[in-house]
Amino acid sequence: MSTWYAMNVVLVQTTLTTLLLALSIQVPLRFGVFSFAGVGAFGIGGYGSAIAMVHLGWSTWPAVAFGAVVAGLVVFLLGLVVQRLTGLYMGMATIAFTLIVSVLAVNGGDLTGGAMGLYGALGEISVLQILLVVLLVVALLHLTELGGMGRRVDAVRDDPELANALGVDVVRYRQFSFLVSGLIGGLAGAITTLLRSTITPAEVNFHLVILALTAIVVGGSRSWVGALIGAVIFVWLPTWIGFLAEWERVAYGVIVAVAAIYLPLGVLGVAKDLWHRFRTREERARVAALAKES
Amino acid sequence: MQDVLNATTLGSIYLLFALGMALVWGTIGILNFAHGATFMFAAFIGHLVTARVELPLLGVIAVAVLVGALISVLTQLLAFQPILKRAKNRHAAELRILIAGIGVAAIPLAIAQRQTRSTPFGLRSSYSPQVYEVFGLRITTTAIIIIVLGLVIGIGMTLWLRRSRHGLALRALGVDAETSAGMGVNRTTLAFGTMAVAGGLAGLAGALLTLQLGAIAPETGDQLIIKAFAIIVLGGLGSMAGTVIGAYVLAGAETLVLVMNWGTWVDAVSFGLIFLILLARPQGLLGRKEVRRT
């Protein structure tokens, strides 16, 4: 176990940070907001924490908190600005936001280290600590999937007008999703950056959007469990299948496309469907029999 | 004056690229995120072909246009068409098409990056551009071809959509898919035709830009996608004339930023434009207001 752990510690770290990044995109999607701002938050959180460490001399966790909070606030404000946009327009505006973060980083002078990026922000972060952070985030998100809260979130996503008619404050819910997306994305960026000790503008790019999207689309977009499945598949599959490692990016392209076409709710969606069908097999048989009679 | 000329050349490239995207999005409602990869891969196949056989200018262009159209049609056949068939509603289909497009785009990009090791590639041709000097302005034959083709195809397409029977059918599709289906418009056939034309235009733009610059990098297509989105949003979705204007406005603004020596901010122009337009005038300069049905 310990040798396995020593060999794979980086992969475990990557799985956890990828999960956070994926969650930052998934949260708004669950609220019916097609926002990629979580990836921008990743950049803001990364730069925020690195700046706090390098320029302000802060220690690791205050720096991480600083990055996450700044990212949360910026994305929340972004949400207020773009909340009128729908569907694709929202998607593109938030992609534009993410890329603007990268342009700002290039032009940030000494503060951001320009195109070369910031160096020397090595934090002291153990895997256990990351795990605790992730557990906390996941526990809080889990609450939003349960009971009445879960139903309201589903209504806000699937039929906002209906949600309004049933007394759900759709606008407030969606603003909240921006805040959460920013905080989680910021956390992901801050932890990733302080683990590597460096961040460059080139990292906050479109590939990161694809990475996060892959995890969610493959795993499932409706629950944190889906993001976890996606993150695990994404990080570990190449180590299990050598062929994939070589053609990694091609494979991900194929996987994303295939999932978008055939499994819109991901692996988790398929599993849930099967479980539902199994659970209700008797009722469904009865209803089918009734339909035949009449 | 030289700057104006450069801006016009750049604008014409943007136009050729954006026209295909605008056509597909404005008529059959598909925002094809693989358009950039189509553009790049058409030029890349051209690169592979011309590395073995030297072709005249028209030959190079023909190869790129055909490859572009082929990729585009394949994307429609293998990804978008199945999604349209399966999706329960238009909104869900939109998002799945965007995600599938992102996945599809990753495939040729990864292949090209692997083959070229992410270095720029060029086209070999028996054609060699001449440089003319008119009134102290330097212009190459390639630039002239680009400007003329951009304007001719741009204006031609605007008129064709407005006047011809097929154009009318396509526009009807863009306004109200159900009614036009009732009018006997075959959606599937038109969709494939439109995608083929768009892909051909992407291939044309790919070949011309590569000839103009000498070489392009595999990632060039991704950057152009965001720019094209800015152009379409600026001009107004569904308006070809708007796309023509948008292309030159963006190119002009970017050239201005370059001339002012703020080179690192160039990318921020298109990202910022997307933002401003979506917030201030979501229907674009010449776009129709979206018809809301209750």
Place this chain on the structure above:
Amino acid sequence: MAETTPDQEAPLLEVRDVAVHFGGVKAVDGISMKLWPGRIYGVLGPNGSGKSTLLGAMTRLTPMTRGAFVFEGQDYTKKHARTIQHMGIARTFQTVRLLEDRTVRDNILLGTDSLGRETRKEAAARVDEVMERLGIQEVERMRPDELSYGMQRRVEFARAIISRPRLLLLDEPTAGMNTSEREEISAIMRQLLEEGVTQFIVEHDVQMMVDTCDYLYAMNFGKLIAEGTPTDVVRDPAVQEAYLGKGAGKHA
């Protein structure tokens, strides 16, 4: 228009000169009504006469051009749609709008999720009763798309009544149902009335309206063309011409 003045001193809902124009289309054009508690009201009218739009305006989902709505003495014209349910108004929709990936039970519970904690608890306990009343307790774990259209409409109905509204707005509650199912729903509506739920139904099935309603309005081209007891309204020549003359046979 003739006033209707039963014993109660204040109407439950007052509709004052409401108009909804979409560009040049006058979907609803100057409608005034007074709904008194303890009755079932109905609006008859052919498709496109503006009756569903009126319902949309009533629940503040559809922006209106002019006019006012007063519920229990409170003008809620400028309030947001999400506050309507809290006031005590619930509605169903013309097309079935249920959450696809949720069970029947979850969909019904959604009707109470935004109410106060106490109401919510009480309602959670009432779910079984409501499902039984509508005959859907057997399918509580199934998803809407596994049910027949008539069953889906019952789930919608259940979601609306679980919040114990004082005014229930029903948009074609029996569309897609067969005759016996219609009679069942009609009976449930009368039963709800006994429990004090005032109802406002939009429908084009004349027979159902005559059987169920206490008072009828008829609409065409966004205006009221008649009102009164069901038999009077059905006999009204303007109604005969606008509505019955053309489409009566189609939906019977």
